[in-house]
Every structure is written in C-alpha cells, then in structure tokens.
Amino acid sequence: MVSNLTFRNDKSRIHLKTAAELFMCDEKSLEESLCKRVFVTRDETITKALDPNAAALSRDALAKIVYSKLFDWLVEKINVAIGQDKESKFLIGVLDIYGFESFKTNSFEQFCINLTNEKLQQHFNQHVFKMEQEEYEREAIDWSYIEFVDNQDILDLIEKKPGGIIALLDEACMFPRSTHETFAQKLYQTFKDHKRFSKPKLSRTDFTIYHYAGDVTYQTELFLDKNKDYVVPEHQALLAASKCSFVSSLFPPLPEESSKSSKFSSIGSGFKLQLQSLLETLSSTEPHYVRCVKPNNALKPAIFENNNVLQQLRCGGVMEAIRISCAGFPSRKLFHEFIDRFVILAPEVRNKSGKKDDIAACKKILEKSNLTGYQIGKTKVFLRAGQMAELDGQRGEILGRSATKIQRRACTYMCRKKFVLLKSSATQIQAFSRGQMTRHLYEGMRREAASLKIQKYARRFLKRKAYNNLRFSAISIQASLRALSARNELRSRKRTVAATVIQTHCRRKLANLRYRRLKEAALIIQCAVRGSNAFGELVKLRMAAKETGALQDAKDKLEKQVKELTSSLQLEKN
The missing domain is CATH 1.20.5 (Single alpha-helices involved in coiled-coils or other helix-helix interfaces)
Structure with a gap:
C-alpha cells in the first residue's frame, strides 16, 4: 500500500489513510515523514519540504526498511522454530546458493550472486589445495611443483577498497547527480587496463567481467537504484511509536546521538560484509561440498548433454580439483593396507613386521614392480596417476x-x-x-x-x-x-x-x-x-x-x- 502513494495529486489520500491504518500510526505524521525532512545544525533545527522525486525516494526507503525488518523477523522465528541453540559448541549447517548466472540481461542481482560464487570458489580451491598440502607436509612429500589457480584478482576487481567496483558504486550512489552512465564511464577509466575487465563494443554503459566460470556482461541501468538503502530517522521514529506492538517491536528507538538526517547505507557493502561473515564461518568449520549438475535442458531422465555437463563441472571447479589431485599423488595407501594387497608381488616380505620393515617391504614390492615417480611417506605410500x-x-x-x-x-x-x-x-x-x-x-x-x-x-x-x-x-x-x-x-x-x-x-x-x-x-x-x-x-x-x-x-x-x-x-x- 505504501508503494501506491504518489506526490503529484490528491488521489493517493486513500492509500495514505490505508497505510496509516495498517501501521496503526498517525496519518499526518506519516505524511510529514514522507514529504518533509528535519536537519539539525548547531544553532537550530531546519525542516525542509521534499520535492516529488525526493518524496518518492523516501517512500521507497520506507517500503524497503519495512520489508527488511519483516524478513529479519521471519528468519529469527524460523531459527527459533527449528531449535537453533546459540550456546551449542557444534554446528551442522547446510548452505544452498544459486550457481553461476549469466543471462541475456544481467543486473545487480546477478553481480552479487556471481561475487558469492567467486568467493566460494576461492574457498573451495583453497580447501582442496590445503587438504593436499597438509597431507603432503604431514607425510614429508615433495609437492612444490603443483600449480594452484587463484581468482584473487577477480575478487580485488570487485571488492577491493578503495578502487573496487563496489566502492565506486557506493561513491556514485552518494552523489545525487550521478547516473548509471557516469558510473559506467568511471569504471571504464579506472579498469581500462585490467585483464579481467572490458567494455563491450556495442554498448556505452555495459561492462564485462571475466569470471572464473566464464564471461558475464552486466547492464548498469539499475545498479545505482538497487544499491541504495536509505535509513531515515523519521521513519524509525514514526514506526517505533506505532500503536501496534508488533510494528513497534520491529523498530526500536534510535540512539540519542543519531542525527536527524538520512543516513546512506549500501546494499553492496552490506552484502560484502555478510559474505565475509559467511566465509569466516565456513573457515571455522569442516566443509563438505555437493556439486549439483543439470544433465540436460529438456529436464528429462536418462539424457546427458556432454558439453553442458562438462561446462558445469568446469564452472564448479570440479575439473580444477581433479587436476590438482592428479598433478600430485592421487593414489595413497597405508603401509599395512598396501602390503596386504600387493604382498603377492614379493612373497618374501610376508613375515616381516615393524615400521621400518613395512617401509622396506613397500620399497621391495615397488622395486619388483619396476615403478618410478612414487614417494614413500611416514605412514603411507603415494603413487602417481595410473600406478595403482x-x-x-x-x-x-x-x-x-x-x-x-x-x-x-x-x-x-x-x-x-x-x-x-x-x-x-x-x-x-x-x-x-x-x-x-x-x-x-x-x-x-x-x-x-x-x-x-x-x-x-x-x-x-x-x-x-x-x-x-x-x-x-x-x-x-x-x-x-x-x-x-x-x-x-x-x-x-x-x-x-x-x-x-x-x-x-x-x-x-x-x-x-x-x-x-x-x-x-x-x-x-x-x-x-x-x-x-x-x-x-x-x-x-x-x-x-x-x-x-x-x-x-x-x-x-x-x-x-x-x-x-x-x-x-x-x-x-x-
């Protein structure tokens, strides 16, 4: 109902009255919070009437903050309903996200989703490489020749502060005369020499990022509007004084030091902070990854489109993980398991026991097998791809x-x-x-x-x-x-x-x-x-x-x- 309000005629008085009844607040106070703004200076308090465009922004800000508070309240209720224990020492979580997105039209939502995939891809690569590294170091195996592909340059391009795309977007949102065209020109000037950024030839406002999973061209028309998130103190005070206990509980009173002015907050910056918190949580846990693959676009059983499946495996980093594993020693067995399985190749080592005897027995078996390139660790035998x-x-x-x-x-x-x-x-x-x-x-x-x-x-x-x-x-x-x-x-x-x-x-x-x-x-x-x-x-x-x-x-x-x-x-x- 708030979104139906207009500021050019008197036809929206019904919507204003209905919105006031729903919020259980004073109709006049609601109108003043939407059409006026209070600025506090050292000497006096100034009340300024907003023009129709500014009032429309104030209306949208009120709708966004109400939606955000309701969403947070719903998430909290769901967590309470499923029995989440904040004092628990152990946590089992399931993180389900959208995959890499590249559509005909890609806006701010696809930009945030692909940023999330870049961060999680980096975490996945580091996790796989870290597991291999820890295993080799624990067994004293030489692994220095294994190459690791990192996408840190893409993350720096997007979220580096200052100078990243999100920082430039926040800067453009804080200037009232900025448009998506000036924002796009700023990006072209800043990243004209960056290898992961390019400008399409047939567009004046689009830009292309060479992601880990592929190239995506983004349209900047709505980037500024979708990134703005104004927190208006008048809205907070109005809804905190609501006669409805539920509405007032969603909007607790602001601190006394809060100034009587609109405070700009960025959706992109908030999203980046939430993403950083998520990665910190993932880093403190033991992650296990499940990669879902779409076999065909027809959504029918027993049909596999090889090129499509291969592309998804590459985008998900599965091929890179396999490459890292195969570049080292993908086959590894404990000494006693190796001897139990392959003692038939050298029967003379059957009755020997002890750690040194196990190492000697493994070497004897491998020598009789005429294999090269393997390595023997402290507790395991490491074999190259195909040697097993x-x-x-x-x-x-x-x-x-x-x-x-x-x-x-x-x-x-x-x-x-x-x-x-x-x-x-x-x-x-x-x-x-x-x-x-x-x-x-x-x-x-x-x-x-x-x-x-x-x-x-x-x-x-x-x-x-x-x-x-x-x-x-x-x-x-x-x-x-x-x-x-x-x-x-x-x-x-x-x-x-x-x-x-x-x-x-x-x-x-x-x-x-x-x-x-x-x-x-x-x-x-x-x-x-x-x-x-x-x-x-x-x-x-x-x-x-x-x-x-x-x-x-x-x-x-x-x-x-x-x-x-x-x-x-x-x-x-x-």
Missing part, C-alpha cells in the same frame, strides 16, 4: 597364474573323488537292484492271491446289489400305482362336491334375481297408478278452476302434490 592400476594389473596376472595351478590341483582332486564315488555308487546300485527285483517278485505273488479274494467278494457284492436294486424298484412302482389310484379317486370326489355346490348357488342366485324383478315391476305399477290418479284429479281441478277462480289455491296445492308424487316416483325408480 599398473600394480593391480601385475597382481591380477600373478593371481591368474596361481588360479590356473589351483584349478589344476582342484580338477585332479575332483576327478578322483568323482571316480571313487561312482565306484561306490555302482556297488550300492547293484545290491539295491537285486533286492528290488526280489521284492517285486514277492509283491506280484501277493497281489495275485489278493486279486482272487477280491474278485470273490466283488462278485458277491455285485449280485447282492443287483437284487436289492430290483426289489427296491418293485416296491417303488407298487407304491406309485397305489398313490396314483388314490389321487384319482380323491379328484373325482372333489369334482362331485363342487358340482353340487355350484348348482345350489345357481338356484339361489336365480331365485334372488326373480324376486328383485317382481319387486321392481310392482313399484313401477304402483307409481303409474298413483300418477294416473293424480293426473285425473288435476284434470278435474282444472275444469273446476275454469268455472270459478276460488279453486286457484286448490290447483296450486294439487300441482305441488303432483310434483311431490313425480319426485317420489323418480326416487322409487332410482
């Missing part, structure tokens, strides 16, 4: 000849043992065969007698089974016939009873039907007779009504009676 394989080859030849002799003796022993075993087996097989034949003869006789007895009992069993089956069949047929006859008789009786019941029911139904018809006919006749009588009366009344008007009431009554009789007749019909 040559000794293994000679050892393999002797073991091969010995194996042939052993095979010959073993074959003789196995053949004799096989013959004796075959002879004994033949005798045992003959005796077993005779006994087996006799047993088979006896078994045949016993089976013949048993078969006769079995046949007798089988015939008797079959006859008895046939008789029982026949008897059971006859009984089953008789029972079925009797059951069939009984079912037929029962079915006939059921039919007779059903016919009688049906006849009785039909007679009763016909009588009921005849009775209902007679009743309906009587009702119809009665209704007709009553209607006829009523109609006759009506006719008489009409005739009487013609004669006199006094009979009108009687007429009405008779009409009502006719209607009632008609309705009753209709009801009876229904």
Whole structure:
C-alpha cells in the first residue's frame, strides 16, 4: 500500500489513510515523514519540504526498511522454530546458493550472486589445495611443483577498497547527480587496463567481467537504484511509536546521538560484509561440498548433454580439483593396507613386521614392480596417476597364474573323488537292484492271491446289489400305482362336491334375481297408478278452476302434490 502513494495529486489520500491504518500510526505524521525532512545544525533545527522525486525516494526507503525488518523477523522465528541453540559448541549447517548466472540481461542481482560464487570458489580451491598440502607436509612429500589457480584478482576487481567496483558504486550512489552512465564511464577509466575487465563494443554503459566460470556482461541501468538503502530517522521514529506492538517491536528507538538526517547505507557493502561473515564461518568449520549438475535442458531422465555437463563441472571447479589431485599423488595407501594387497608381488616380505620393515617391504614390492615417480611417506605410500592400476594389473596376472595351478590341483582332486564315488555308487546300485527285483517278485505273488479274494467278494457284492436294486424298484412302482389310484379317486370326489355346490348357488342366485324383478315391476305399477290418479284429479281441478277462480289455491296445492308424487316416483325408480 505504501508503494501506491504518489506526490503529484490528491488521489493517493486513500492509500495514505490505508497505510496509516495498517501501521496503526498517525496519518499526518506519516505524511510529514514522507514529504518533509528535519536537519539539525548547531544553532537550530531546519525542516525542509521534499520535492516529488525526493518524496518518492523516501517512500521507497520506507517500503524497503519495512520489508527488511519483516524478513529479519521471519528468519529469527524460523531459527527459533527449528531449535537453533546459540550456546551449542557444534554446528551442522547446510548452505544452498544459486550457481553461476549469466543471462541475456544481467543486473545487480546477478553481480552479487556471481561475487558469492567467486568467493566460494576461492574457498573451495583453497580447501582442496590445503587438504593436499597438509597431507603432503604431514607425510614429508615433495609437492612444490603443483600449480594452484587463484581468482584473487577477480575478487580485488570487485571488492577491493578503495578502487573496487563496489566502492565506486557506493561513491556514485552518494552523489545525487550521478547516473548509471557516469558510473559506467568511471569504471571504464579506472579498469581500462585490467585483464579481467572490458567494455563491450556495442554498448556505452555495459561492462564485462571475466569470471572464473566464464564471461558475464552486466547492464548498469539499475545498479545505482538497487544499491541504495536509505535509513531515515523519521521513519524509525514514526514506526517505533506505532500503536501496534508488533510494528513497534520491529523498530526500536534510535540512539540519542543519531542525527536527524538520512543516513546512506549500501546494499553492496552490506552484502560484502555478510559474505565475509559467511566465509569466516565456513573457515571455522569442516566443509563438505555437493556439486549439483543439470544433465540436460529438456529436464528429462536418462539424457546427458556432454558439453553442458562438462561446462558445469568446469564452472564448479570440479575439473580444477581433479587436476590438482592428479598433478600430485592421487593414489595413497597405508603401509599395512598396501602390503596386504600387493604382498603377492614379493612373497618374501610376508613375515616381516615393524615400521621400518613395512617401509622396506613397500620399497621391495615397488622395486619388483619396476615403478618410478612414487614417494614413500611416514605412514603411507603415494603413487602417481595410473600406478595403482599398473600394480593391480601385475597382481591380477600373478593371481591368474596361481588360479590356473589351483584349478589344476582342484580338477585332479575332483576327478578322483568323482571316480571313487561312482565306484561306490555302482556297488550300492547293484545290491539295491537285486533286492528290488526280489521284492517285486514277492509283491506280484501277493497281489495275485489278493486279486482272487477280491474278485470273490466283488462278485458277491455285485449280485447282492443287483437284487436289492430290483426289489427296491418293485416296491417303488407298487407304491406309485397305489398313490396314483388314490389321487384319482380323491379328484373325482372333489369334482362331485363342487358340482353340487355350484348348482345350489345357481338356484339361489336365480331365485334372488326373480324376486328383485317382481319387486321392481310392482313399484313401477304402483307409481303409474298413483300418477294416473293424480293426473285425473288435476284434470278435474282444472275444469273446476275454469268455472270459478276460488279453486286457484286448490290447483296450486294439487300441482305441488303432483310434483311431490313425480319426485317420489323418480326416487322409487332410482
């Protein structure tokens, strides 16, 4: 929300109010800290209003310091959560960094990352060379001819003070009228004769550094903006007075001696100090390096791009470490291990013991092997590249000849043992065969007698089974016939009873039907007779009504009676 503030119109008042609510501070104080600056002199305190560009820088500085404090707080919480013990005497740390970066556009971030890789590469080379050096010195071996490639000149070019690229960048950031073009011209003038620095032909502001891993061209357009990190006391005081305890804890009050002015701090210088602290930590520990190699750009399994892999190994210093190791004595073994493995080359030294005897035995073995260039230390034998394989080859030849002799003796022993075993087996097989034949003869006789007895009992069993089956069949047929006859008789009786019941029911139904018809006919006749009588009366009344008007009431009554009789007749019909 702070980054949305502008200083040329009144449209950003909403953002200002929102930012003040988020920080839980006074809106007016926030506006003054962004738009004004207080300078303290010996005689008085001067308050100066900032122009829009300076106010925008003040806004960006506030956003950066808030992000930085939050990031530090988050790192501290993570360290506490994982159980980091500050009083521990031992430390196991894992340092995971980006590799060497070279893109189409390389800015201040790639510059810092590649500086880190240069420092760690120097530490890696020194570590490998130091291990070799300590081993040779401890064993009193001559190692003075081994060359060591150092990238100190690149580090001096970048971080030497004064005169390095970071120092010139900080100097350009402190001058308000400096631009990336003036910074680039300063670099061209200072390092025009440096073998690790060059100016691209088609650019006026880019510069190229010949790193240990390869050449990288950097664009300086954003170097100054990304390197600036202003610490404004007004921002510190504003956020320290926040009503939010979390915000105020991130910004403790400034010391009293701090002046009321913006203090410039460099991102590059701070990064360099942090990197130096990291290297001091690495130097005080025993490092172990894991080099990750990207096999292909397609991110698919079982595909290796040889040129790409080789380039990564060179950039990571692995090839240089191998070269340093191979330039000396890559193969080394303790005296007793060497004697145990290669005593077969000189069997006469087998029973000797003691340190001097071990040295003499090792020399005897090496002399019989016709090797040159090796060295014998205090506790180990140091061999040149390939000499261990040559000794293994000679050892393999002797073991091969010995194996042939052993095979010959073993074959003789196995053949004799096989013959004796075959002879004994033949005798045992003959005796077993005779006994087996006799047993088979006896078994045949016993089976013949048993078969006769079995046949007798089988015939008797079959006859008895046939008789029982026949008897059971006859009984089953008789029972079925009797059951069939009984079912037929029962079915006939059921039919007779059903016919009688049906006849009785039909007679009763016909009588009921005849009775209902007679009743309906009587009702119809009665209704007709009553209607006829009523109609006759009506006719008489009409005739009487013609004669006199006094009979009108009687007429009405008779009409009502006719209607009632008609309705009753209709009801009876229904």
